[in-house]
Amino acid sequence: MSFPTPGKPVRGSKSGNHLMALFDLLGRSWAMGIIWRLNEGPCTFRALQERCESISPSTLNKRLKELTTAALIQRTVEGYGLTDKGEEIFQLLHPLETWARTWAKEFNP
Amino acid sequence: MSFPTPGKPVRGSKSGNHLMALFDLLGRSWAMGIIWRLNEGPCTFRALQERCESISPSTLNKRLKELTTAALIQRTVEGYGLTDKGEEIFQLLHPLETWARTWAKEFNP
DNA sequence: AAAGTTGCTATCTTTTTTGTAGCATTGCTA
DNA sequence: TAGCAATGCTACAAAAAAGATAGCAACTTT
Numbered sequence: 149m150s151f152p153t154p155g156k157p158v159r160g161s162k163s164g165n166h167l168m169a170l171f172d173l174l175g176r177s178w179a180m181g182i183i184w185r186l187n188e189g190p191c192t193f194r195a196l197q198e199r200c201e202s203i204s205p206s207t208l209n210k211r212l213k214e215l216t217t218a219a220l221i222q223r224t225v226e227g228y229g230l231t232d233k234g235e236e237i238f239q240l241l242h243p244l245e246t247w248a249r250t251w252a253k254e255f256n257p
Numbered sequence: 258m259s260f261p262t263p264g265k266p267v268r269g270s271k272s273g274n275h276l277m278a279l280f281d282l283l284g285r286s287w288a289m290g291i292i293w294r295l296n297e298g299p300c301t302f303r304a305l306q307e308r309c310e311s312i313s314p315s316t317l318n319k320r321l322k323e324l325t326t327a328a329l330i331q332r333t334v335e336g337y338g339l340t341d342k343g344e345e346i347f348q349l350l351h352p353l354e355t356w357a358r359t360w361a362k363e364f365n366p
Numbered sequence: 367a368a369a370g371t372t373g374c375t376a377t378c379t380t381t382t383t384t385g386t387a388g389c390a391t392t393g394c395t396a
Numbered sequence: 397t398a399g400c401a402a403t404g405c406t407a408c409a410a411a412a413a414a415g416a417t418a419g420c421a422a423c424t425t426t
Contacts, residue, residue: 154361160290166361167354171289180280181269245276252263252275
């Protein structure tokens with residue numbers, strides 16, 4: 149298994165540019181969705197699966213491991229949850245929601 | 258071929274939630290990388306391929322079509338370039354770079 | 367002790383992505 | 397104007413990732 153790590157070759161940068169490593173991490177299926185849903189609060193594996201509506205356990209498990217390795221997610225007694233770093237990323241992704249709302253109107257005006 | 262479209266089922270939302278549609282679009286391999294590289298200025302298909310360091314023409318072509326359909330990218334006499342909407346997304350992604358720099362230090366302190 | 371919940375793993379199928387070759391078109395340039 | 401380079405792809409096969417589904421081991425609750 150390979151986890152995108154800054155400093156090692158990643159998609160978009162053979163030298164492991166930090167931003168490309170992040171894009172590689174966040175650009176995998178469900179990664180951003182998981183972060184988004186976890187911001188509602190920590191929860192169990194199965195509950196998270198339901199929040200995501202249709203993610204398979206294998207994919208969820210893989211993403212959780214990657215995001216945990218990347219220190220965006222941690223496991224506590226409450227289940228899986230965002231770390232401080234994870235919440236920071238959430239905050240950075242947050243503005244996308246407003247943008248997406250406007251964007252959506254152009255498809256369904 | 259399927260393009261993630263708000264209002265239609267996408268990864269993370271059967272009802273096509275706009276944000277999940279955007280995550281589906283941006284969360285495909287190279288999507289964010291392409292937007293990032295295009296911000297350097299419009300360029301030809303082959304030049305873009307080189308900027309990306311290692312993307313295959315088939316993937317690049319597919320992403321370009323998706324991003325064009327999504328109105329983030331357009332084609333002009335200068336080649337492929339960001340639309341106004343595309344630049345907006347770039348601006349929203351921009352803060353990730355600073356964050357990623359700090360994050361990288363924790364992997365290679 | 368039986369039943370339910372949880373966090374997965376195993377297995378198989380389908381979809382994506384990759385790698386590589388190469389073709390058709392355009393624009394030089396000799 | 398015949399050749400050559402550059403461009404924007406497409407074709408095709410192989411590898412990797414994601415998805416669907418079943419089910420098991422551990423732990424709790426009843």
